[in-house]
Amino acid sequence: MSIFVPMRIEIINIGDELLIGQVVNTNAAWMAEQLNLAGFMVDRYTVIGDNRLEILESLKDAHVHSDLILMTGGLGPTKDDITKDVLCRFFQTRLLFNQQAYENLEKFFTLRGIPVTNLYRKQAELPETCTPIPNSNGTACGMWFESKVKERDNKVICISMPGVPFEMKAMLMESVIPLLKKYFPSQTIVHKTIMTQGIGESFLSDILENWEKQLPANISLAYLPQPGIVRLRLTGKGSAAEPVDRQITEEIVKLKQIIPEYIYGSDNETLEEIVGGLLSAQGFTLATAESCTGGYIAHLITRIPGSSGYFKGSVVAYSNEVKESQLDVHSEDLKKFGAVSEIVVREMAANIRRKFGVDFALATSGIAGPDGGTAGKPVGTTWIAIATPTKILSEKYLFGEDRERNIRRTALQALNMLRKEIIHGDKKIRSAF
Amino acid sequence: MSIFVPMRIEIINIGDELLIGQVVNTNAAWMAEQLNLAGFMVDRYTVIGDNRLEILESLKDAHVHSDLILMTGGLGPTKDDITKDVLCRFFQTRLLFNQQAYENLEKFFTLRGIPVTNLYRKQAELPETCTPIPNSNGTACGMWFESKVKERDNKVICISMPGVPFEMKAMLMESVIPLLKKYFPSQTIVHKTIMTQGIGESFLSDILENWEKQLPANISLAYLPQPGIVRLRLTGKGSAAEPVDRQITEEIVKLKQIIPEYIYGSDNETLEEIVGGLLSAQGFTLATAESCTGGYIAHLITRIPGSSGYFKGSVVAYSNEVKESQLDVHSEDLKKFGAVSEIVVREMAANIRRKFGVDFALATSGIAGPDGGTAGKPVGTTWIAIATPTKILSEKYLFGEDRERNIRRTALQALNMLRKEIIHGDKKIRSAF
Numbered sequence: 001m002s003i004f005v006p007m008r009i010e011i012i013n014i015g016d017e018l019l020i021g022q023v024v025n026t027n028a029a030w031m032a033e034q035l036n037l038a039g040f041m042v043d044r045y046t047v048i049g050d051n052r053l054e055i056l057e058s059l060k061d062a063h064v065h066s067d068l069i070l071m072t073g074g075l076g077p078t079k080d081d082i083t084k085d086v087l088c089r090f091f092q093t094r095l096l097f098n099q100q101a102y103e104n105l106e107k108f109f110t111l112r113g114i115p116v117t118n119l120y121r122k123q124a125e126l127p128e129t130c131t132p133i134p135n136s137n138g139t140a141c142g143m144w145f146e147s148k149v150k151e152r153d154n155k156v157i158c159i160s161m162p163g164v165p166f167e168m169k170a171m172l173m174e175s176v177i178p179l180l181k182k183y184f185p186s187q188t189i190v191h192k193t194i195m196t197q198g199i200g201e202s203f204l205s206d207i208l209e210n211w212e213k214q215l216p217a218n219i220s221l222a223y224l225p226q227p228g229i230v231r232l233r234l235t236g237k238g239s240a241a242e243p244v245d246r247q248i249t250e251e252i253v254k255l256k257q258i259i260p261e262y263i264y265g266s267d268n269e270t271l272e273e274i275v276g277g278l279l280s281a282q283g284f285t286l287a288t289a290e291s292c293t294g295g296y297i298a299h300l301i302t303r304i305p306g307s308s309g310y311f312k313g314s315v316v317a318y319s320n321e322v323k324e325s326q327l328d329v330h331s332e333d334l335k336k337f338g339a340v341s342e343i344v345v346r347e348m349a350a351n352i353r354r355k356f357g358v359d360f361a362l363a364t365s366g367i368a369g370p371d372g373g374t375a376g377k378p379v380g381t382t383w384i385a386i387a388t389p390t391k392i393l394s395e396k397y398l399f400g401e402d403r404e405r406n407i408r409r410t411a412l413q414a415l416n417m418l419r420k421e422i423i424h425g426d427k428k429i430r431s432a433f
Numbered sequence: 434m435s436i437f438v439p440m441r442i443e444i445i446n447i448g449d450e451l452l453i454g455q456v457v458n459t460n461a462a463w464m465a466e467q468l469n470l471a472g473f474m475v476d477r478y479t480v481i482g483d484n485r486l487e488i489l490e491s492l493k494d495a496h497v498h499s500d501l502i503l504m505t506g507g508l509g510p511t512k513d514d515i516t517k518d519v520l521c522r523f524f525q526t527r528l529l530f531n532q533q534a535y536e537n538l539e540k541f542f543t544l545r546g547i548p549v550t551n552l553y554r555k556q557a558e559l560p561e562t563c564t565p566i567p568n569s570n571g572t573a574c575g576m577w578f579e580s581k582v583k584e585r586d587n588k589v590i591c592i593s594m595p596g597v598p599f600e601m602k603a604m605l606m607e608s609v610i611p612l613l614k615k616y617f618p619s620q621t622i623v624h625k626t627i628m629t630q631g632i633g634e635s636f637l638s639d640i641l642e643n644w645e646k647q648l649p650a651n652i653s654l655a656y657l658p659q660p661g662i663v664r665l666r667l668t669g670k671g672s673a674a675e676p677v678d679r680q681i682t683e684e685i686v687k688l689k690q691i692i693p694e695y696i697y698g699s700d701n702e703t704l705e706e707i708v709g710g711l712l713s714a715q716g717f718t719l720a721t722a723e724s725c726t727g728g729y730i731a732h733l734i735t736r737i738p739g740s741s742g743y744f745k746g747s748v749v750a751y752s753n754e755v756k757e758s759q760l761d762v763h764s765e766d767l768k769k770f771g772a773v774s775e776i777v778v779r780e781m782a783a784n785i786r787r788k789f790g791v792d793f794a795l796a797t798s799g800i801a802g803p804d805g806g807t808a809g810k811p812v813g814t815t816w817i818a819i820a821t822p823t824k825i826l827s828e829k830y831l832f833g834e835d836r837e838r839n840i841r842r843t844a845l846q847a848l849n850m851l852r853k854e855i856i857h858g859d860k861k862i863r864s865a866f
Contacts, residue, residue, distance in 0.1 A: 017657050017666070018462070020469045020624065021474070028480065029457040043452070044487060046479045047461065050508050054477060061494060078638045078656055113831055119635050137835070146813050164658065168837070277539050288749075294735025295728030298749045302727025305836055313755040314722075316731045316747035318740070322789060326748070326759070356755060402739055 007184060009035065010066040011045035012058050014073030014083060015163050018047045027072055027165055031172060032257045038177045039189045040068075050074055055086040063149050063156050068184070070176070073163030075140035077119045083144075083160060088127045091145055095125040101132055108139055109224050133159070133175045142175065157183065178210040189348055190244040194232040194255060194267055195222075196262040197416045200393075201225045204232075204259070211258055216247055227405050228412040231268070264416055271415040272300040278298035278422045279310040284359040287417075288314040289327055289352035292338060292366035292382060297411045312356045317348065327351045339367050339379055346392050349385035360422070362414050366399075368406045384423055391420065441498040442468065445491050447516060448596055449507030451480045456846075460598055464605060468841050471610050472619030483507055488519045496582050496589050501617070503609070506596030508573035510552045515783060516593060517576075521560045522576055523857040528558040534565055534574050541572055562862050566592070566608045571600035575608065590616065617805055620670055623677045626657075627688060628629055628702055629695040630849045634658045637665075637692070651678055651757035664701075692837040699851055704848040705733040711855045712743040717792040719851075721747040721784035722760055724772060725799035725815060730844045745789045750781065760784045771811055775818075779825050782818035793855070794820040795847045799832075801839045813839055817847045819854055826854065 003203050012414055017023040025047055034041040043066070044241030048054040055074070062069045073084030076295045088094055102124035123139045126132055145158040159176055159404055164371045172299045196204065201223050205212075210223055225230040234251060236244035238395060256263055265274045281284055287298045298314035315326045320339055325331040333343050345365045353361035366382030373379035380399040395415060398404045444461050447777065449666040451458045458480055463477040476499070481487040489506070495502045507516030521527055535557035544548045556572045559565055566575030577590040592609055594601045603778035611618075634656050638645075645654055651671055657664040667684060669677040672820030689696055698707045712719055719731045731747035734740050748759050753772055756762040761784045766776050778798045806812035819823060830846060832839045 016655055019465050019474070019478070020668075023657070024459055024462040025456060028456055029451070032452050032642075033562070041452070043481060044481045045452070048477045051476075057498065058477075065490065076656075077635050080655060112833065117635060117639065119639060122686060159497075166660065166835075290728075290731075293730030293732075293739075294744075295747055295749065296735075297842075298728030299594075299726075299732045300753075302729075302749070302801075303749060303837060304841070307727075308751055308805075311727075311751050313751040313759070314728055314747070314749035316728065316735075316749070317761070318731075318735060318744050318746040322720075322746040325788070326746070369737075372741075405734060407732075407736070 002397060007040070007068060008066045009040055009042045009068045009070070010046075010062045011042055012062060012069060012071045013045065013047045013053075014050060014055060016049040016080070019367065020418040027162065027163065027168060030165070030169065031070060031072075034172060034177065035070075035180075036073075037189070037191050038181060040180065040184070045271060050080050050082060051416050052086055054081065054364055056090060059086070059090045059158070063147070063158070064151055066192060067154060067156060068180070069156065070263060071118070071158065071160045072168050074235040075160065076163045077123055077139070078325055081401065084125070084127065087130075087145070087160060089128060091129055091147060092148050094128040096128045098124055098126045098132060098141075101126055104134060104141070105139055127143070130160075130315060132226075133161075133171060135167055135171055136148075137170045138162055138164060140167070142171050144179070144282065159354055188238055188244060189237075190236045190241055190248060191233045192248045192252065193267050194224065194234070194252060196230045196232065196259065197228060197263045197264050197271060199230065199259075201230050203231055206260075207254075208232075211251075212256060215251060218244070219247060219251060228409040246396045261420075264419055270304075272302070272304055272340050274423070275302045275415050275419050276301065276310060277305055278419065282422070283359075284422070285310050285312055286360050286362070287312045287352050287356035289348040289361065289363040290314055290316045291323070291348070291364055292368045293364045293407055293411050293414070294368075296407050297362060297364070297414060300411060300415070301427045312358050315352055323348065328355075338377070340367055340381055340383060342383055342394050342396065345383035346387075346394050347387040349387035349394075350392055353387040359389055360418060362418055363387075364410050364414055366397075368403045368410075369401055370403060382406065382410050382413075384410065384417060386418055387416075387420060388425055390425075393417070400404070440473070440501060441477075441499040441640045442475045442501045442503070443495045444475055445488075445495060445502065446480045446609075447479065447483060447488060447504065448480075448594070449482045449513075452482050460596065460601060463598070463602065464503065465860050466507075467502075467605060467610065468613075469622060469624075472615065472621055473613065473617070483506055483513050483515060485515060485519055488516065489523060489551055492519070492591070496591070497578070497584055497770075501590060501601055501613070502589065502591040504591065504593045505601050508593065508595045517558070517560065520563075520576065521592060524560060524562055524580060526562040529558045529566060530559045531557055532576075533558055534592065537567060537574070538572055539564065546577055563593075566594075566604060566612075567602055567605060567733045568595060568604055570603045571595055571597060573600070575604050577612070580716060614802050620672060621674045621677060623669045623671075623681060624676060625665070625667050625685065627685060628698040628700075628701050628704075629663045629665060629692065630661060630697055630704060630845050632692070632695045634663050637663055637695070639686075640692060641665075644684075644687060648684060651677070652680060653832060661842040671730070676681070690706045694853070697852055703733075704726070704845055704852065705737055707738045708848050708852050708855070709734065709740055710742060711852060713739070715855070717855070718743050718745055718790075719793050719795070720785050720789035720791045722781040722794065723747055723749045724751065724781070724795040724797055725754070725801045726797045726840055726844050726847070727751060727801075729840050730795060730797070730847060732738055733844055733848070736855045745791050748785055756781065760788075771810070773800055773816060775816055775829065776825050778816040778818040782827075783825055784821035786820040792822055793851060795851055797843050797844055797847055799830075799839065801843075802834055802836045815839065815843050815846075817843065817850060819847075821858055822856055823858075826850070 028045045129142035140162045143160040222233045238244040295316045317323040346365035363385045369379035382397045385394040461478045507588040563576040573595045655666045671677040709851045728749045750756040781796035796818045802812035815830045818827040
């Protein structure tokens with residue numbers, strides 16, 4: 001059982017690009033969230049440029065106030081990357097060639113079939129007093145420093161990581177958080193996130209008001225909206241995991257009774273993962289015929305490793321000619337009802353299913369905007385159809401005016417329709433389960 | 434003409450929600466950008482929770498180091514909004530009812546047809562020593578403090594603004610920046626960003642070393658890498674815009690002579706925008722046949738408004754059957770050479786071009802990973818082909834091990850190949866320009 005020790009944690013993000021508004025600092029929010037999930041509360045973060053004096057001053061301030069300092073940025077091989085030099089000066093040490101770091105570097109380059117350049121050789125030089133942290137996605141090692149500050153009783157831990165999100169994220173999850181959990185005792189925090197699709201945050205909070213009020217005092221709820229999705233995060237605190245886990249599980253059972261139709265998964269699962277899992281468990285196959293989503297559904301599905309096991313492919317029919325020639329949509333229907341119509345989207349779904357020889361097919365046709373809307377069919381009008389082994393389903397939606405959001409919402413809505421159909425579809429399909 | 438005075442500027446954003454990763458701090462990036470465009474460089478920003486000690490400590494630190502401090506957050510009427518109290522304590526003053534602020538408050542509520550509630554009456558109480566700044570979109574006044582710090586010669590300006598982006602943005606643009614321009618003389622800062630694709634940061638910096646060395650002292654260069662793309666940002670400083678603009682333009686002319694093949698655009702343009710612009714200017718049409726990219730290229734292209742004018746569609750052929758039945762790839766070639774081979778990707782490009790009746794076609798086939806690699810064709814092996822009115826081009830790449838990055842890099846590489854081919858392709862195509 002772990003004991004709670006109050007601790008002050010600070011993040012320092014280094015990078016000129018963060019100070020002129022060209023790049024939004026998403027690293028800090030992501031780090032804060034992951035640390036939080038692991039039981040560590042961040043108290044402050046500071047963003048500064050690639051500037052020796054600023055870095056030095058921030059390091060000094062942080063070492064006076066904080067127990068744990070997490071830095072990102074300035075570890076690249078170019079001359080504006082100065083963090084390692086400043087760390088040497090601050091910790092009164094020097095750069096030394098590190099054989100282990102060099103071997104990692106060599107491995108990284110060899111895998112890519114290129115030799116280590118002179119510029120990159122410097123990446124294997126590390127401050128003598130640090131413990132290196134491996135980087136599985138790049139050339140810059142992370143660094144762990146422990147030091148004694150005269151104003152403080154405890155040692156201060158300072159960790160320097162790369163600023164490239166892809167490298168930092170892997171390093172934080174694979175190495176830094178496990179090391180921190182060993183080093184610092186923390187109280188038990190249990191999180192569980194429920195994923196919902198198809199309902200907005202304010203409607204959801206109206207429906208859930210009474211349930212939220214009766215939550216135990218040690219359990220809190222957060223609404224985390226994203227375009228087309230609202231995540232509901234339950235956070236429970238206690239001295240041990242098991243009873244908190246049990247409390248949260250009980251609350252989720254209640255929640256599922258209140259909004260069964262909107263819950264599709266948990267803990268940041270995506271709809272494309274859930275749908276992929278359902279298809280692959282039953283040996284079903286899928287294809288898509290996409291107009292307004294323009295390949296986005298196919299892209300979501302094929303982002304998932306192993307999707308080639310159930311996804312056969314897609315026809316993106318962005319013109320009426322292609323709808324006719326590749327999807328056998330009737331020319332008269334296109335003329336009479338238009339491409340954004342129930343009859344056309346049903347033909348698209350039925351025909352792609354037949355042509356690609358799959359069990360399930362999805363089709364979309366809508367007006368993503370900003371142009372193309374009319375009084376009868378404003379921007380946001382969208383038809384979605386699903387063809388199954390036994391029937392064709394179609395639904396109409398009116399989304400908003402923003403093109404990217406319309407594409408995303410259509411794709412999520414289509415995937416959720418498919419998910420429900422695979423699970424709750426008619427008996428003939430269910431018998432295959 | 435303005436005179437350069439070195440000045441240190443700091444932003445302090447207050448809000449618990451910013452520290453648990455629930456909300457990304459977009460205020461700081463937006464403020465930094467607007468200040469920057471007005472000639473003020475932000476040196477640091479700090480994010481802290483709604484916590485008295487943290488706010489007080491940050492105010493103290495900032496008054497020692499900075500000439501101008503811009504704070505946001507904690508000005509609401511509820512009990513977790515404590516910024517005004519802390520400001521009173523820091524500036525050793527007290528809250529006083531402010532008639533002007535109350536009248537603004539009344540006007541705000543009257544416009545919305547609701548009476549001023551008791552909770553909101555407190556919003557008219559302001560620290561006695563501050564100058565109020567009007568809020569055209571909300572109930573909380575901004576506050577301007579001037580104070581003398583013993584370590585410093587000049588006065589320090591501290592401005593407190595609401596944290597709600599909609600209120601803060603209006604206040605910054607309408608009042609704060611105009612006031613700052615009067616109070617502080619500012620220099621002119623000009624930025625220009627050049628977009629490159631197809632070369633990593635380190636290789637680029639090797640090639641550009643000599644050019645970088647000869648840059649005028651008032652012009653600086655930053656490398657801003659993203660997956661598959663490196664942005665080169667030139668920042669120039671001076672007393673007026675025109676000569677700095679001219680200097681930067683001259684340097685970009687030189688840059689284009691050194692790396693013409695990698696530069697595809699400027700100032701955050703995307704490859705899909707550039708390619709779309711080129712196609713649509715010439716009346717050319719495009720289709721894609723995608724295996725490893727799984728619809729991602731079609732998605733990037735169709736994200737752009739108006740893309741239906743030049744993009745006819747795509748066949749995502751995620752299985753060999755679909756490659757044969759929809760793209761007429763020869764079954765013997767698939768058997769003999771495999772789907773990830775030059776001959777297959779060329780057939781895909783040529784056949785989608787013919788079937789969709791387009792001028793240009795892109796095709797991709799690769800092993801995105803994590804599975805499917807072999808000794809001869811490791812994960813990351815990728816073939817890209819382009820079919821034009823006169824020829825078929827194909828290129829092989831060896832990307833890395835990460836599935837999402839492989840998909841992205843393949844798509845960007847394919848779009849850049851297409852861009853070059855449209856611009857520099859053989860005479861027969863060029864004659865159409």
